[in-house]
Amino acid sequence: MNGRSSRGGAPRKLGGALEHLISEQSPQTLLAVVQGAWLKACGPAIAANSEPVSERDGVVTVACENGMWAQELELMGEELKPRIEALIGPDRIRGWRFTADLSRHR
Numbered sequence: 001m002n003g004r005s006s007r008g009g010a011p012r013k014l015g016g017a018l019e020h021l022i023s024e025q026s027p028q029t030l031l032a033v034v035q036g037a038w039l040k041a042c043g044p045a046i047a048a049n050s051e052p053v054s055e056r057d058g059v060v061t062v063a064c065e066n067g068m069w070a071q072e073l074e075l076m077g078e079e080l081k082p083r084i085e086a087l088i089g090p091d092r093i094r095g096w097r098f099t100a101d102l103s104r105h106r
Contacts, residue, residue, distance in 0.1 A: 030092055031055040037087040042080065046073070050098075053105045058094030063102040070098040 031052060039047040049065040050073060064070040073080070077096045084093060 029055070030058065030088075031060065033088045034060055034084060034093070037084055041083040041087055049102070051102060051105060058092070059097055060093055060095075061097040061099060063099050063105045065100075065102045067100040069102075070100040073098045 031054060034052045034055070038050075038052055042050070049069045050062050052060050053063045054061040062073060064073060074096070077098075080096070081093055085091070
């Protein structure tokens with residue numbers, strides 16, 4: 001034998017396998033999909049200070065660290081939508097609601 005698994009090919013990285021498993025097992029609600037895409041769509045600075053926490057009728061509520069973050073993201077709402085939609089698919093989000101109560105959700 002040459003050290004390869006019986007499936008052939010090189011061993012896969014554990015991170016990729018876990019990511020695939022998590023995506024298969026996660027609920028496919030709009031909120032869950034947006035939460036899964038949030039870091040990639042918004043970047044680490046925004047994601048560290050905000051989090052999608054609920055969804056109703058296509059409107060996603062994002063809890064922010066404070067009023068300044070909520071206001072900033074409110075201004076960026078139209079910019080965030082295409083970033084998220086590029087990851088989750090078009091026309092799934094009808095709108096955004098930003099609140100300044102992230103500590104309540106953590």
